[in-house]
Amino acid sequence: MLRLASPLRLKRAGIVGMNRRNVELIAENNPRSMFPLVDDKLKTKALLRKDGIAAPRLLGVVRQTGQIKELPAFLKAFPSFVMKPSQGSGGKGILVITGRDGDSYVKPSGKTVPFAEVARHVNNTLSGLFSLGGKPDAAMIEAMIDFDPVFDDYSFEGVPDIRVIVYKGFPMMAMTRLSTAQSDGKANLHQGAVGVGLDIATGLAMRAVQFNRPVHTHPDTGADLTSIAVPLWRDIVELAAQCYQSSQLGYLGVDVVLDRTQGPQVLELNARPGLAIQVANGRGMAPRVAAIEALLRTEGAPNTPTGRAQWSMDVLAKL
C-alpha cells in the first residue's frame, strides 16, 4: 500500500528534502567554482596531497595516447594498481590489476589479460568513453588499497566505503553502503544496496535498511549487520573534518576507505551528497544542521578539524 507521511511529521522528524538540500545546503554553501575540484579526481588528489590528507597514492597519469607505449615499462614497478578515469561517473571504467603472470596482467577474478587489453582500456578512458558527457579524459593509476577485513562478511562484491557528510567542517552523519546481489554489486541504495547508518560518535552500526525497510542481516552473506563496528573511528571523523579545509565546500560528502596498514584514506569528495543517509541513520539532518549553525553563531566554536570532529562526536550523535 502506498503510505504517505504528512509533510508536518517529516518536518518534525527533522528530515531534509531534495529542494531544501539544493537551495539551503548546496546552493548557499558550495561555491560553483569549487565543483571542478571535486568532479575531477586528479584535482581532488592534488588538493588533498597539498593539505597532507591521507589518500591512495597516485602512481601516474596517462594524458595522451602517445604515452601508452611507455606504460609497460612504467608499470613494471607496480605489481598491483587501480586504473580510473579522472572524471568518471558511477564507478565506470575502473580496472583493477592485482598482479602479473609473465607479461599478462591478473584481474581480481583471477583472469589474466594481455597488455593490449590494458592499452585499450586506457585508450577508451582518454577518449572519454567513461566520463560524463564524453569529455576527453585522463587515466589515473593509483596504488591499490589493502582493504581492512572489517567489511569482509558484509559485502556481496567490492569493498564498501564509508560516507561521511560534513557540514561547514563538522562531520554530521555517516553511513556505509553494502552492495547486494539484488543491487547487482552496486552501492546504490535505491537499487537494493543495504545502507547501514553509523553512529557519528562511535562508528557502531545503528540500523540497516534495504529498500527503505529495516533489515538485520545481509541478504546475501547472512552476516549480522547490527554488529558492524568500524575501527579507527576517531581518525575517520577527523579525516573527514580536514577535507572541509581543503575543499571549502560547506556541504560535503567524504568517501573514506580503510587500509589495513595505512588507516583511513579519502577516496573521493562529493559536492552533492544525497539524502539516503537519513534513511540509513533513521534520523533527519535538520536538527544537526541547526545545532552547527547555532554553534557557529557563538564565540567558542572550535576552529580546528580535531576540535570540530570532537564536538560532532560529543554533541551531534545525541540529536
Place this chain on the structure above:
Amino acid sequence: MTAKTQLRILVAVLLIIGLGATAYKHLVLGFPLTPGESSRIWTVQAQMTFRAQGDPVKAQLNLPDMTRHLYVVPEGIAPRGYGYHVEQVGSQRMAVWEARAPTGDQRLFFRARVYKGGGIATQLPPPSDPPAKPIFAEPEAAAADALLADAYAHSADATGLALRLARSLWGDAAKPVRETLLGQKSTNASRTKLLLKLLHASDVPAHELTGFYLTDNSRSVTMEHLIELWDGTEWQVVVPKEGIKGMPEDFLPWQSNGEFLMQVDGGTDSKVSFATIVDKISSRQLAVQMGQQTGAGLIDFSVFALPVDVQNTFATLLLIPIGALVVVVMRNLVGLQTSGTFMPILIAMVFVQTDLLVGLALFIVVVGAGLVIRGYLTSLNLLLVPRIAAVLIVVTTLYLLLAVVGFKLGIEAALSVTFFPMIIIAWTIERMSVLAEEEGMWDVFVQSFGSLLTATIAYLLMINQQVSFLTFAFPELLLVVLAIILVIGQYTGFRLSELRRFEPLASEKE
C-alpha cells in the same frame, strides 16, 4: 538586500505587471477571457441576381450597419468582369458593382463577417423637422384616433406610446380596429408601416429599421422590421412584434432611415436574398481580429502586430512556458524523474501534432527499438560522438521503416513519426541506454514513465483551448508563470515523492 527579499519584490512586480496588463486588456479593451465568450462569428451573404441586356450596369447594395453588439467587416467580392467599390452617400454606405456590357443572368455576392461585441454604432443626427402628418381617410381615421387615444392614455413618453401601439397592432385586444385599418390578413411589414404612420400622426419622428436576426446557419433569411424613434433626447429602437425596447443583441440592421436596399441600373428582374453561416472561428483568430480592430497601444506593440504566419509560430512558442511550468511542478513539487530536463516539453509539442495515443505509441516503439540496437552498439565499445551519430542513423532508419511499413499496412498514423525531432530522440535513446547500463532497466522505466507522464500533462494543457487562448491573447501572463516558477525555485519544502521516501522515518518517531 537578501536574495529572498529581492525575489519577493521581483515576484510582486511580475505579478502586478502581468495581472495588471491582463486586467486592463479585459476590462478596458474588452478582450474576452474565455474563448467561448465570443467564438460565434457569422458570415452573412447577400446575393443579388438580375438579367442584363448588354447595357452598362450599375448595381448598388446598401451595406449593413454596426450595432453596439455587432461588429461588421464588409468583404465585397468582385466577379469577373465587374468593378467593385464602396460608396458613401450621406450616412448611407453602399457596395457598388459596375460593368460595361454584361449579358444574361448576373449573380453578385456581398459578404460580411459579423463579430459579437465591440461594434461602433453609427450616431444618427437628431431629426430636424417634425414628421409630415399622414392623412387617414374615413373610416381609417376614426380607428386610428381610437388607437392613438388609447396609447396616449397608457403611456408617458414617445417610446411608451410606440410600445402601446405595437401591443394593439400585434396583440388580439384591438383586433377589430386593426382589421379596419389593415384588413383581415396583415403582415409584419404592413403593421410596421401602420405603426410608423401612427407615430408620425402623433408627431414622433420615427423610421423603419430592416434587417435580420443572426441565428444558426440559414440559407434564406426572413427580414424583420424594427422601429427607430426619437424620444426627444435620443434615438430608441423598438421591436414592435415582441413589444420590447432596445436593440436586440443579435439583430443585424441592413437598411434604415429610408435607405434603399438595392438598386440595379441597366438590369431587369433584380432580386436579393440573404444567407448566414455560423463560423467556428478559433478564439485565437478572434483575439487577433479584435486586436487589429480596436488598435490600442498595448496591441500595436504586441504579438498582434506581427504578420499572421509569425503569429502562428508564436501561438506555439507561447505554449512552451506552460510546458516548462509543468516540468518544474512535476520535478520539484511532485518529485518525478524525467529523462532530460525539458525533453518532456518537446515530446508534448510532438503529441500536439500527432495526437496523444499515436504519439505515445510511436515514442515507445521508436525509443524501445532504438534501445535494443543501442544495446548492441555498446558491446562494440564505440567512442561517444560516432556512437551517437550511429544512433541517429538508426533512428532515421526506424522512422523510414515505421512510415513505410505503417503506410503499407494501412496505419496512416505511423506517418506522423516524422514529427518527432530526430536529434532529441537519438539523445534520449543514448541517455536511456547509459542509464540502463549504470543504474539498471528499472531506472529507465521510472524515467520514461516520468517523462511521458509529464509530457502528457503538458500536452493536455497545451491543447486546452482556454490555456492556448490565454497564452496567446494575454502574453503578459507569461510574467505570472515566471513569478510562479521563481517562487517554486525558492521552495525548500518536501516533494510529494519524499513523503513516501521518508515515510519510515516519520512513523518511527511516533
